[in-house]
Amino acid sequence: MEKLTIVKVGGKIVEESESLQILLNDFSHIQGYKLLVHGGGRSATRIASQLGIESKMVNGRRITDAEMLKVVTMVYGGLVNKNIVAGLQALSVDALGMTGADMNILRSEKRPVKDVDYGFVGDVKEAGGEALSKLIRAGVVPVLAPLTHDGKGNLLNTNADTIAGEAAKALAQYFDVTLMYCFEKKGVLRDENDDDSVIPEIDETLFKEYVADGIIQGGMIPKLENAFAAIRAGVKEVIITQATEISSGIGTRIR
Numbered sequence: 120m121e122k123l124t125i126v127k128v129g130g131k132i133v134e135e136s137e138s139l140q141i142l143l144n145d146f147s148h149i150q151g152y153k154l155l156v157h158g159g160g161r162s163a164t165r166i167a168s169q170l171g172i173e174s175k176m177v178n179g180r181r182i183t184d185a186e187m188l189k190v191v192t193m194v195y196g197g198l199v200n201k202n203i204v205a206g207l208q209a210l211s212v213d214a215l216g217m218t219g220a221d222m223n224i225l226r227s228e229k230r231p232v233k234d235v236d237y238g239f240v241g242d243v244k245e246a247g248g249e250a251l252s253k254l255i256r257a258g259v260v261p262v263l264a265p266l267t268h269d270g271k272g273n274l275l276n277t278n279a280d281t282i283a284g285e286a287a288k289a290l291a292q293y294f295d296v297t298l299m300y301c302f303e304k305k306g307v308l309r310d311e312n313d314d315d316s317v318i319p320e321i322d323e324t325l326f327k328e329y330v331a332d333g334i335i336q337g338g339m340i341p342k343l344e345n346a347f348a349a350i351r352a353g354v355k356e357v358i359i360t361q362a363t364e365i366s367s368g369i370g371t372r373i374r
């Protein structure tokens with residue numbers, strides 16, 4: 120099978136134009152088929168606050184009421200997505216910005232209310248691997264925003280790490296997929312404040328130990344859960360790395 124590289128870029132990197140430009144430039148140099156997934160949680164928090172709307176996160180997920188859904192739709196589907204598309208087009212990458220509603224790529228269900236009411240947050244139920252694979256083979260580079268739809272006309276907010284994991288799983292039938300989660304640190308660290316403490320390889324047993332010890336916490340937990348789910352579903356390789364290292368492949372590998 121042919122190789123497909125999926126890069127997910129989040130928070131701090133997309134918020135700062137300089138780091139985003141470096142990432143887009145490195146991404147443009149990836150050979151072969153590729154797809155980019157972006158987050159933008161920090162941009163949504165900033166713009167919501169400018170509009171007088173407070174952000175609330177629980178277990179790494181945004182509580183998304185009707186007003187916040189409008190903000191994330193504008194920020195992820197508009198501002199962040201289209202800036203990335205324009206940046207990639209300037210680098211001669213034929214990018215196409217999409218939400219999960221476009222071509223029915225990612226259909227989700229509103230997360231049921233249990234202990235927490237997350238509001239308009241969607242859990243992915245179906246991913247359109249075939250439609251995406253056709254676009255990719257036609258030479259298009261999809262740029263996915265962290266928005267899904269429920270098939271009944273409603274957009275839902277979905278964590279970008281999950282979008283990347285679900286897209287990777289759906290595309291694993293069609294390509295040898297490498298999934299790279301890029302962020303501001305060099306990988307999964309033994310000590311969050313020491314960039315030289317990168318854990319080169321991690322499996323689920325080690326992951327559970329590190330979570331129990333408090334070494335892995337916060338946003339890194341859902342990121343790794345998505346990474347293990349992707350490997351179990353046939354994704355060839357998952358790497359967690361610094362945004363500046365996508366060409367070197369240095370970082371933490373998932374086993």
Ligand SMILES: Nc1ncnc2c1ncn2[C@@H]1O[C@H](COP(=O)(O)OP(=O)(O)O)[C@@H](O)[C@H]1O
Binds near residue numbers: 311334336
């Ligand atoms: N062991 C760890 N190694 C690296 N980062 C960790 C670790 N444990 C927790 N983190 C935190 O996880 C964050 C990454 O998750 P998140 O903010 O969701 O990513 P993103 O930047 O992709 O949106 C890092 O900024 C860091 O603060």
Ligand SMILES: CC(=O)N[C@@H](CCC(=O)OP(=O)(O)O)C(=O)O
Binds near residue numbers: 128157158240265278
């Ligand atoms: C439901 C949920 O939490 N959605 C995320 C989507 C954006 C995201 O994941 O952005 P990063 O990758 O930059 O963190 C949010 O609104 O923050």
